Amino acid sequence: MTDTAQRSTTKADLLHYIKGNIRDYALLLSLLAIMIFFQLFTNGTLFKPVNMTNLILQNSYIVIMALGMLLIIVAGHIDLSVGSVSGFIGAVAAVMMVTWKMDPLLTAVACVALGAFIGGAQGYFVAYYRIPAFIVTLAGMLVFKGLALTVLGGASIGPFPQEFQLLSSGYVPDIFGGSDFNMLAVVIGVAVTGLIIYLNYRERQNQQAHGLAEEPSLIFYGRNSLIAAGFLGFTYLMASYKGLPNVLIVMFALIALFVFVTTRSTFGRRIYAMGGNEKAAKLSGVNTERLTFAIFAIMGALAALAGLIFAARLNVATPKAGAGFELEVIAACFIGGAATMGGVGKIVGAVIGAFIIGVMNNGMSIMGIGIDWQQVIKGAVLMLAVFLDVYNKNKA
Amino acid sequence: MQPILEMRGITKTFPGVKALTDVNLSIMPAEIHAVVGENGAGKSTLMKVLSGVYPHDTYEGQIFFDGTERKFTGIPDSENTGIIIIHQELALVPLLSIAENIFLGHETGQYGVINWFEAFKRTKELLAKVGLKENPATLIGNIGTGKQQLVEIAKALNKSVKLLILDEPTSSLNETDSNALLELLKEFKAQGISSILITHKLNEVMKVADRITVIRDGKTIDTMETATGKVDEDRIIKAMVGRELTDRYPPRKAQIGEPVFEVNNWNVYHPTQSGRQMIKNASFHVKRGEVIGIAGLMGAGRTELAMSIFGRAYGQKISGEVKLHGKVIDVSTIPKAMDAGIAYATEDRKTFGLVLIDHIKHNVTLANLEGVSKHGVVDDLHELQVATKYRKELAINCSGVFQTTVNLSGGNQQKVVLAKWLFSDPEVLILDEPTRGIDVGAKYEIYGIINRLAEQGKSVVVISSEMPELLGISDRIYVMNEGRFVAEMPAKEATQEKIMRAIMKSWES
Numbered sequence: 002m003t004d005t006a007q008r009s010t011t012k013a014d015l016l017h018y019i020k021g022n023i024r025d026y027a028l029l030l031s032l033l034a035i036m037i038f039f040q041l042f043t044n045g046t047l048f049k050p051v052n053m054t055n056l057i058l059q060n061s062y063i064v065i066m067a068l069g070m071l072l073i074i075v076a077g078h079i080d081l082s083v084g085s086v087s088g089f090i091g092a093v094a095a096v097m098m099v100t101w102k103m104d105p106l107l108t109a110v111a112c113v114a115l116g117a118f119i120g121g122a123q124g125y126f127v128a129y130y131r132i133p134a135f136i137v138t139l140a141g142m143l144v145f146k147g148l149a150l151t152v153l154g155g156a157s158i159g160p161f162p163q164e165f166q167l168l169s170s171g172y173v174p175d176i177f178g179g180s181d182f183n184m185l186a187v188v189i190g191v192a193v194t195g196l197i198i199y200l201n202y203r204e205r206q207n208q209q210a211h212g213l214a215e216e217p218s219l220i221f222y223g224r225n226s227l228i229a230a231g232f233l234g235f236t237y238l239m240a241s242y243k244g245l246p247n248v249l250i251v252m253f254a255l256i257a258l259f260v261f262v263t264t265r266s267t268f269g270r271r272i273y274a275m276g277g278n279e280k281a282a283k284l285s286g287v288n289t290e291r292l293t294f295a296i297f298a299i300m301g302a303l304a305a306l307a308g309l310i311f312a313a314r315l316n317v318a319t320p321k322a323g324a325g326f327e328l329e330v331i332a333a334c335f336i337g338g339a340a341t342m343g344g345v346g347k348i349v350g351a352v353i354g355a356f357i358i359g360v361m362n363n364g365m366s367i368m369g370i371g372i373d374w375q376q377v378i379k380g381a382v383l384m385l386a387v388f389l390d391v392y393n394k395n396k397a
Numbered sequence: 398m399q400p401i402l403e404m405r406g407i408t409k410t411f412p413g414v415k416a417l418t419d420v421n422l423s424i425m426p427a428e429i430h431a432v433v434g435e436n437g438a439g440k441s442t443l444m445k446v447l448s449g450v451y452p453h454d455t456y457e458g459q460i461f462f463d464g465t466e467r468k469f470t471g472i473p474d475s476e477n478t479g480i481i482i483i484h485q486e487l488a489l490v491p492l493l494s495i496a497e498n499i500f501l502g503h504e505t506g507q508y509g510v511i512n513w514f515e516a517f518k519r520t521k522e523l524l525a526k527v528g529l530k531e532n533p534a535t536l537i538g539n540i541g542t543g544k545q546q547l548v549e550i551a552k553a554l555n556k557s558v559k560l561l562i563l564d565e566p567t568s569s570l571n572e573t574d575s576n577a578l579l580e581l582l583k584e585f586k587a588q589g590i591s592s593i594l595i596t597h598k599l600n601e602v603m604k605v606a607d608r609i610t611v612i613r614d615g616k617t618i619d620t621m622e623t624a625t626g627k628v629d630e631d632r633i634i635k636a637m638v639g640r641e642l643t644d645r646y647p648p649r650k651a652q653i654g655e656p657v658f659e660v661n662n663w664n665v666y667h668p669t670q671s672g673r674q675m676i677k678n679a680s681f682h683v684k685r686g687e688v689i690g691i692a693g694l695m696g697a698g699r700t701e702l703a704m705s706i707f708g709r710a711y712g713q714k715i716s717g718e719v720k721l722h723g724k725v726i727d728v729s730t731i732p733k734a735m736d737a738g739i740a741y742a743t744e745d746r747k748t749f750g751l752v753l754i755d756h757i758k759h760n761v762t763l764a765n766l767e768g769v770s771k772h773g774v775v776d777d778l779h780e781l782q783v784a785t786k787y788r789k790e791l792a793i794n795c796s797g798v799f800q801t802t803v804n805l806s807g808g809n810q811q812k813v814v815l816a817k818w819l820f821s822d823p824e825v826l827i828l829d830e831p832t833r834g835i836d837v838g839a840k841y842e843i844y845g846i847i848n849r850l851a852e853q854g855k856s857v858v859v860i861s862s863e864m865p866e867l868l869g870i871s872d873r874i875y876v877m878n879e880g881r882f883v884a885e886m887p888a889k890e891a892t893q894e895k896i897m898r899a900i901m902k903s904w905e906s
Contacts, residue, residue: 207778211781265774265775267774267775270763274755274759277752278751278753280748284731284743286764286821
């Protein structure tokens with residue numbers, strides 16, 4: 002690969018590269034475009050610190066569930082039960098903490114374990130009895146919607162103990178004691194930005210050492226500048242309101258973990274192989290049944306965590322909690338570029354997809370667009386995103 | 398007398414392959430005509446041309462039927478003129494009744510309302526013609542394969558047939574059913590219906606056929622008349638396999654050592670039809686540094702044998718023992734078989750071998766991810782080195798190890814599959830049709846890889862339908878037919894005729 006140096010300079014190659022990787026950049030640019038659009042049409046409300054913080058809080062549970070859903074979709078399955086499961090877990094948590102006065106931490110741990118068990122139970126039927134996930138989780142959706150009603154006795158239960166509410170409404174205390182400006186947020190924001198840029202840079206150095214750097218340097222530096230600007234801008238917004246919400250930390254930690262798992266671990270690699278060609282994976286010694294079982298269990302645990310966050314945010318468990326979440330979560334994954342046939346999809350894509358939906362929800366609400374038209378528009382965006390994907394693939 | 402069917406100068410080309418070259422075939426009225434040839438000789442392609450599966454503008458040549466030139470554009474077209482083909486894989490719906498199947502697509506009735514009375518009456522008449530005593534309301538799934546075959550023929554009779562084509566009709570029938578079917582063909586002949594019988598079973602051919610056409614490598618080699626008395630099985634076999642050994646094989650200097658891998662008394666039943674035994678008491682062994690070949694016709698049970706040994710990936714009620722270095726090993730799951738040191742490269746690399754949407758690097762390490770990872774974390778650089786190493790060693794022709802495997806040629810895809818199994822470092826490699834559908838140059842390279850493996854002391858089992866290939870690369874050849882091992886011979890003494898005869902003999906006994 003001696004032509005790397007020349008390649009990065011010519012304009013034709015630059016275009017060629019962008020064409021070949023249009024999906025990745027288009028997604029990020031779409032999010033950017035949608036944000037700018039709403040910034041203009043909400044008279045600058047979207048990027049106000051308080052609204053940004055709200056946006057994170059409103060979307061955290063969708064993002065968290067999208068992480069698990071991406072694994073499931075990559076594996077070639079689907080999980081329709083996540084909304085109901087998260088609502089059910091919220092209800093169970095309310096009964097444990099409010100009615101039985103149990104310790105919030107213990108409750109949270111027990112609830113996540115219960116979620117994993119529920120997901121695992123559904124995964125068991127999918128993996129070992131080969132019942133289509135669509136059917137199994139459709140059944141699960143009905144069962145847990147009903148159980149949530151039963152557990153709550155048809156009424157809402159709340160409020161939650163103070164410590165539990167902190168999960169959603171709390172902020173990481175500013176140990177640096179900034180007054181108007183949260184110094185801790187700045188420090189963490191700069192550190193995380195630096196780390197991401199450093200990791201990207203190191204990877205590129207590694208690629209170059211082996212003559213594998215395909216991304217033209219112009220795009221590499223442009224992309225990283227954009228990422229840095231985005232993160233630092235976001236940090237500034239967070240710091241000028243109340244600092245970093247606890248949920249944000251949880252969310253980022255999980256995103257980092259799932260990016261690592263999908264890109265670096267043997268576990269993640271096998272999921273992609275299974276989704277790409279289950280028979281070939283099986284004949285290559287991959288225990289596809291156990292793998293399927295595991296990803297459904299993970300999905301259950303994440304749905305449970307999302308249910309806790311949502312309950313803590315509303316400070317009450319209602320029988321209707323979680324209704325329709327599954328649709329937003331699944332839409333996030335597909336907008337983010339996951340393939341309906343399995344085998345293709347990225348965590349970062351799903352996260353961006355979730356934020357595209359989140360920004361649209363938020364922006365359209367501020368603009369005063371009714372819930373009716375919001376749904377129409379969101380549906381159209383999902384259709385458009387998948388259509389463009391398929392259209393591009395057919396053309397290639 | 399005018400022939401009822403005449404195919405003149407049929408040439409059919411697929412991208413890169415000439416499947417049929419100037420094939421001529423003529424069928425007389427009230428004749429049973431056998432078409433014989435090796436796997437892949439072009440028999441099925443010829444029948445697809447005749448029945449309109451390949452429309453008339455996709456091939457060269459002319460078809461005359463019933464005195465006029467025909468240009469079929471599809472199966473309904475040829476069926477309307479009275480040509481009915483019955484495929485080896487029966488086209489019946491198991492959950493519908495006999496009557497429903499017979500009238501499927503041609504339902505009796507008016508305005509879309511079925512006249513069941515009429516349908517059942519007609520079905521009874523048709524079943525009587527083919528000698529099948531079953532209630533027309535019986536579900537197809539509840540009757541045996543032999544009877545299903547008869548239902549197919551009854552269905553053909555319902556469409557006023559003039560020429561009946563049967564593709565391997567007796568391949569899944571027992572002796573009695575086969576004989577009944579052949580008798581039926583004779584009866585049809587008496588009624589003036591011609592038949593084309595495509596089969597491997599020469600004893601059947603000798604029994605019923607008036608004339609025999611031999612096809613080899615897409616060309617008509619010979620048409621013989623059985624009545625002249627000059628035709629015997631030997632002459633047919635010679636014509637079938639007379640392919641010259643033009644393919645070259647790289648020499649091997651392997652040291653053959655002690656027996657490494659043994660399979661004893663292996664029995665396997667069909668995965669869904671539990672009464673059907675697919676592998677019958679099979680035993681074989683491979684020595685260190687040895688390449689053995691397993692020869693046989695399509696459907697002989699070779700792939701089933703290999704897959705059932707490889708972690709029970711096929712079949713049920715499996716019994717028998719597998720030994721490695723004299724010790725019985727557990728091959729009950731694929732990971733266990735792999736841990737024991739067995740690798741199996743599948744026949745169909747696109748469906749079973751590769752993750753086509755992923756690139757070479759990921760495919761190469763899939764069967765041995767532990768080899769490039771620590772504590773469940775993949776070491777990207779190590780993986781890259783491994784993939785690059787195999788790319789060089791096996792001369793995989795690609796733009797880089799990040800090229801998606803779907804874009805590779807067949808030969809290079811096969812090399813990626815081989816690389817995957819080489820990296821898992823097995824002692825025994827089972828290669829199922831390792832050169833199917835790849836060009837001559839790539840074949841030669843794959844033979845070279847097989848030789849190198851043997852030289853490194855591995856034991857290699859090659860399953861192939863190409864006999865010259867088996868003769869060229871193996872040290873020892875086993876012949877399989879109908880789930881049994883029917884012959885074993887050193888490759889030096891083996892010839893194509895010998896292998897064919899072993900197969901034919903196993904049918905007669």
